Amino acid sequence: MTDKASTRENLEALDREDCLAAFRYRFDLPNDTIYLDGNSLGAMPRSTPARIDWVVRQEWRNDLNASWWKHNWLDLPRRIGDKIARILGADEGEVIVSDSTSLNLFKLLVGALQLMAGRGTILSDSSNFPGDLYVAQSAARAQNRKLRIVAPARLVDELDEDVAVVMFSQVDFRTGRLVELRPVAEQAHAVGALVLCDLSHSAGVMPLALGHDGIDLAVGCGYKFLNGGPGAPAFMYVANRLLHSIENPIWGWLGHAETFAFEAEYRPDSSIARFLVGCPPILSLIALEEGIDLLLEADLHAVRRKSVALTSRFIDLLRQEWGDDGPEILSPLDGRRRGSQVAIRHPLASRIVRALSENGVIAEFRAPDIIRFGFAPLYVCYADIWDSSQILKRVTHQVDADRRVAPATAKV
Numbered sequence: 001m002t003d004k005a006s007t008r009e010n011l012e013a014l015d016r017e018d019c020l021a022a023f024r025y026r027f028d029l030p031n032d033t034i035y036l037d038g039n040s041l042g043a044m045p046r047s048t049p050a051r052i053d054w055v056v057r058q059e060w061r062n063d064l065n066a067s068w069w070k071h072n073w074l075d076l077p078r079r080i081g082d083k084i085a086r087i088l089g090a091d092e093g094e095v096i097v098s099d100s101t102s103l104n105l106f107k108l109l110v111g112a113l114q115l116m117a118g119r120g121t122i123l124s125d126s127s128n129f130p131g132d133l134y135v136a137q138s139a140a141r142a143q144n145r146k147l148r149i150v151a152p153a154r155l156v157d158e159l160d161e162d163v164a165v166v167m168f169s170q171v172d173f174r175t176g177r178l179v180e181l182r183p184v185a186e187q188a189h190a191v192g193a194l195v196l197c198d199l200s201h202s203a204g205v206m207p208l209a210l211g212h213d214g215i216d217l218a219v220g221c222g223y224k225f226l227n228g229g230p231g232a233p234a235f236m237y238v239a240n241r242l243l244h245s246i247e248n249p250i251w252g253w254l255g256h257a258e259t260f261a262f263e264a265e266y267r268p269d270s271s272i273a274r275f276l277v278g279c280p281p282i283l284s285l286i287a288l289e290e291g292i293d294l295l296l297e298a299d300l301h302a303v304r305r306k307s308v309a310l311t312s313r314f315i316d317l318l319r320q321e322w323g324d325d326g327p328e329i330l331s332p333l334d335g336r337r338r339g340s341q342v343a344i345r346h347p348l349a350s351r352i353v354r355a356l357s358e359n360g361v362i363a364e365f366r367a368p369d370i371i372r373f374g375f376a377p378l379y380v381c382y383a384d385i386w387d388s389s390q391i392l393k394r395v396t397h398q399v400d401a402d403r404r405v406a407p408a409t410a411k412v
């Protein structure tokens with residue numbers, strides 16, 4: 001919580017002092033739009049179109065198939081992985097870019113279950129992204145194990161010696177609740193279980209220290225706060241200590257120790273490259289690299305400070321401007337326990353999100369009654385917090401008023 005009442009003037013003053021303010025101009029955002037959905041699809045870095053254009057017109061057109069070597073296309077999954085490692089607090093060689101988050105999750109879960117042969121359970125919690133739970137269910141089924149889903153607050157208490165791997169999202173995609181990684185890793189290791197963390201809503205908006213925190217395995221998304229573009233490939237992390245033992249259950253030619261020997265038998269690469277499967281999407285990797293390079297220019301501690309300040313100011317404004325009949329806030333009120341988003345609940349959430357968008361504020365509806373506002377600190381400014389909260393108040397009152405008159409007019 002912040003102490004002083006917010007006005008547009010003092011929020012503008014924060015923008016003038018903001019050491020990250022210049023990053024906003026490195027993104028190409030539509031005019032008259034406040035984009036609070038960067039946790040779903042990150043904004044476009046200004047440099048991305050020209051870089052893709054170059055790769056298409058120069059490398060692809062002129063050098064054709066030789067580009068794989070001449071322009072190091074084959075190295076991209078690893079090269080970008082090593083850059084992402086810096087964002088995650090991981091070592092070189094522990095991160096690779098490939099496929100989607102869901103597919104990487106499947107590879108790692110099955111790999112973990114195969115490694116932990118005597119144990120029967122994947123443990124997760126009910127607030128986890130449903131897609132992650134589906135994948136876990138199918139991984140459990142493929143390996144003849146079971147998925148146990150518990151209440152979020154019980155996750156650590158439910159750990160026991162039958163748990164092969166505990167899997168959770170660092171930031172809850174609905175509420176923005178932020179999980180502290182290290183205590184979960186310590187408790188899991190105390191019963192001999194592995195820890196797999198989904199970083200889709202945390203990578204790029206806060207400093208991470210996967211190595212220090214003892215995380216074994218992780219996955220995350222390239223198109224959210226990493227600004228890699230629609231459908232950007234995802235990343236995966238395997239702690240060095242597991243790299244000699246964990247296997248990729250999908251034996252693809254690109255994960256082979258001698259990719260171009262085309263041997264009859266599969267032999268896994270000794271590095272994290274064994275988690276590659278097939279031909280990488282070069283244009284998407286190039287777009288992702290632009291997003292990552294831009295992010296690497298920013299101090300992630302400053303990004304986190306601004307993220308907490310933006311979400312705290314937004315929550316303060318909802319209370320300050322609405323008083324007691326404001327919307328229900330689902331996100332943790334303590335900034336230390338919150339990712340870079342604020343979720344509120346309203347029975348007419350979907351109509352409000354539509355009205356917001358007609359008024360230039362892009363937020364996201366999550367069924368049945370949640371509105372999610374994501375704050376990407378590199379391109380959302382403090383004045384946006386004022387403007388969006390004012391527009392939210394106005395359209396909510398309008399939608400509420402329309403609802404009250406709607407039944408009467410319907411009868412006429």
Ligand SMILES: *Cc1c(COP(=O)(O)O)cnc(C)c1O
Binds near residue numbers: 102129131132200221
């Ligand atoms: C966005 C998101 C994903 C995305 O998965 P894809 O397979 O890349 O579509 C997965 N998990 C979580 C927690 C997410 O927020």
